[in-house]
Amino acid sequence: MKGEMKLRIALLPGDGIGPEVTREAVRVLQAVAELCSHDFEFQELPVGGVAIREHGSPLPVNTLDACLASQAVLLGAVGAPEYDHLPPDRRPEAGLLTLRQALGGFANLRPVVFHEALAPASPLRPEKIKNADLLIVRELLGGLYFSEPRGFTVEDGVAVAAYNTLRYEAHEIERVAHVAFQAARRRRRRVTSVDKANVLETSQLWRATVARVARSYPDVELEHIYVDACAMRLVSEPARFDVVLAENLFGDILSDEAAVVNGSLGTLASATIGGTVDLYEPVHGSAPDIAGRGIANPIGAIASAALMLRYTARLEQEARDIEMAIKQVLDAGYATPDLQSASTRCVVGTAEMGQLIAEALAEIVDLRRAYHAV
Ligand code: NAD
Ligand code: IPM
Ligand code: MN
Numbered sequence: 001m002k003g004e005m006k007l008r009i010a011l012l013p014g015d016g017i018g019p020e021v022t023r024e025a026v027r028v029l030q031a032v033a034e035l036c037s038h039d040f041e042f043q044e045l046p047v048g049g050v051a052i053r054e055h056g057s058p059l060p061v062n063t064l065d066a067c068l069a070s071q072a073v074l075l076g077a078v079g080a081p082e083y084d085h086l087p088p089d090r091r092p093e094a095g096l097l098t099l100r101q102a103l104g105g106f107a108n109l110r111p112v113v114f115h116e117a118l119a120p121a122s123p124l125r126p127e128k129i130k131n132a133d134l135l136i137v138r139e140l141l142g143g144l145y146f147s148e149p150r151g152f153t154v155e156d157g158v159a160v161a162a163y164n165t166l167r168y169e170a171h172e173i174e175r176v177a178h179v180a181f182q183a184a185r186r187r188r189r190r191v192t193s194v195d196k197a198n199v200l201e202t203s204q205l206w207r208a209t210v211a212r213v214a215r216s217y218p219d220v221e222l223e224h225i226y227v228d229a230c231a232m233r234l235v236s237e238p239a240r241f242d243v244v245l246a247e248n249l250f251g252d253i254l255s256d257e258a259a260v261v262n263g264s265l266g267t268l269a270s271a272t273i274g275g276t277v278d279l280y281e282p283v284h285g286s287a288p289d290i291a292g293r294g295i296a297n298p299i300g301a302i303a304s305a306a307l308m309l310r311y312t313a314r315l316e317q318e319a320r321d322i323e324m325a326i327k328q329v330l331d332a333g334y335a336t337p338d339l340q341s342a343s344t345r346c347v348v349g350t351a352e353m354g355q356l357i358a359e360a361l362a363e364i365v366d367l368r369r370a371y372h373a374v
Contacts, residue, residue: 016286018076024354058095104275138251266297
């Protein structure tokens with residue numbers, strides 16, 4: 001291992017379980033830095049509900065400036081029930097969406113890898129989830145989330161209608177399709193493109209554009225699937241998928257669904273690439289139902305930190321070490337409550353899970369050093 005990589009990370013814990021899980025991701029990153037002589041510098045900044053409370057905005061200017069000046073952003077989650085009555089542009093979630101737009105990353109990678117130890121935690125049958133290893137590539141800056149016009153039609157002070165626009169430009173589809181095909185080349189060379197081309201014009205453009213991009217990747221197999229059928233196949237035959245390419249809203253929904261392969265949303269990580277600064281965040285939200293109790297699963301956040309080392313820092317070995325440490329701790333029978341099953345040997349809280357993963361990581365690195373020394 002070469003050592004001495006310097007990485008400036010903007011840390012945005014956010015709301016609910018966000019601070020609880022990001023604390024563990026930082027613990028593991030600090031363990032990597034110490035073990036491998038890297039220099040990871042963290043700057044903690046407010047986002048979401050906590051930023052509205054302290055600064056009157058879900059994305060204060062200071063937070064955005066610091067993110068833009070960093071090499072990577074690690075975010076926990078945003079959203080809190082006290083803001084649920086607010087219109088979309090004033091909610092904590094608006095802070096995250098503005099941040100995504102400002103950082104410019106248009107490809108959100110959400111890997112879903114089956115963990116043998118978690119098979120009993122999944123509601124799906126073990127023979128169906130065995131070998132599931134898919135990568136959802138979600139378009140992150142277009143579609144219903146950002147298109148204009150949007151809003152409410154108000155009559156006599158009462159909202160009588162509401163509307164959103166679903167618009168995609170061909171270049172937005174092309175750039176994310178290239179990311180999917182390139183990812184497929186490093187995997188099993190198969191892209192499943194998701195759309196609703198039997199109903200929507202945007203999906204017809206999506207399908208035609210993806211098919212055109214596919215011509216530059218003759219070594220990658222492309223299939224098109226309607227989103228409703230995809231939702232069904234993701235739980236009935238998850239192992240049939242390699243790379244799943246989807247527009248913004250479809251990708252959002254399908255990734256939560258795919259999480260059931262591992263029994264809990266708490267295990268899924270994500271990386272957003274293609275912009276000026278990469279953004280890493282677990283797929284789950286602020287989980288107000290369990291926040292503040294020290295029981296949230298930090299694996300999604302820790303695995304997001306591993307993706308940060310892989311994609312931004314290009315520290316592939318360190319990323320793999322973290323993933324191996326997670327696997328070893330799960331294989332040893334440790335589980336946070338959301339992963340608890342008949343095969344769990346010990347139920348642990350958020351901090352203990354983070355500590356166990358950091359310890360496993362230290363052993364993995366030491367073992368490799370000892371092996372290379374002989
Ligand atoms: P959620 O992902 O917060 O929770 C869904 C369910 O999964 C809950 O039962 C929760 O307890 C469980 N869960 C989620 N993460 C977990 C973890 N790490 N460990 C254990 N269990 C976990 O989704 P929701 O309840 O629909 O939304 C809550 C809030 O989070 C909303 O305000 C929503 O807008 C926001 N949200 C934010 C993000 C983000 O910041 N990236 C993502 C999704 C939802
Ligand atoms: C996600 C979340 C966000 C999204 C929300 C909180 C804006 O659900 O990252 O999956 O819809 O993109
Ligand atoms: Mn989501």
